[in-house]
Amino acid sequence: MPVPTPAPTPVADLVARLPRGASTVRYGGRPWAVSVTTYAGGRSLKLWAEELGGTAFVSANVYLGTSxxxxxxxxxxxxxxxxxxxxxxxxxxxxxxxxxxxxxEPARRSGDGPRGPVLPAVPAAD
Structure with a gap:
């Protein structure tokens, strides 16, 4: 028997506004990396966000149960x-x-290798 999915609630609605997966958003005038992952058929949401180039972060879980x-x-x-x-x-x-x-690219000549002209071998000095 399927488990009934409850109606979305205020925090779940706010999390649902974020794109699923990883993305970049702006908060406080700064770029943030955000990841939203759903589990248990959408009944569990994990939010992780961190300020790019900064130290601030946000993390939370939202569980949607029948109650x-x-x-x-x-x-x-x-x-x-x-x-x-x-x-x-x-x-x-x-x-x-x-x-x-x-x-x-410069025109290739006959005898050119992949990195330029192929030079003749120079005999080793004795």
Whole structure:
């Protein structure tokens, strides 16, 4: 018999806004790496986020049971996790690089190897 999936709850809704898997977002004007993993058919969510180039991080688990939601911040105040979940923004798409003009490869001559001209062997000095 299938286990009934409960209706999403407020923290689960906030976590669900994040892209699944690994991604980059912005929080507090800084880039953050975020990973959201689901387990048990979506009834367990793991959030890990860390500030890129900094020391800040956010970590929490959300369990969705038939009796409701259990929110478990990992080694930090719940307010820190909730502030992140309310305040993150999608990272802007990276600007595409203009096509760079590269110098054409020099024409190959007969006898050239893959790294340039093949020079004749020089006899060893006695």
């Amino acid at each position: 409701g939601e259990t929110f478990r911040p990992c080694e930090m105040p719940a307010a820190d996790v909730l502030a992140f979940l309310h305040g993150w923004e999608p990272a802007p798409e990276p600007a595409s690089e203009p096509a760079s003009e590269t110098a054409p």
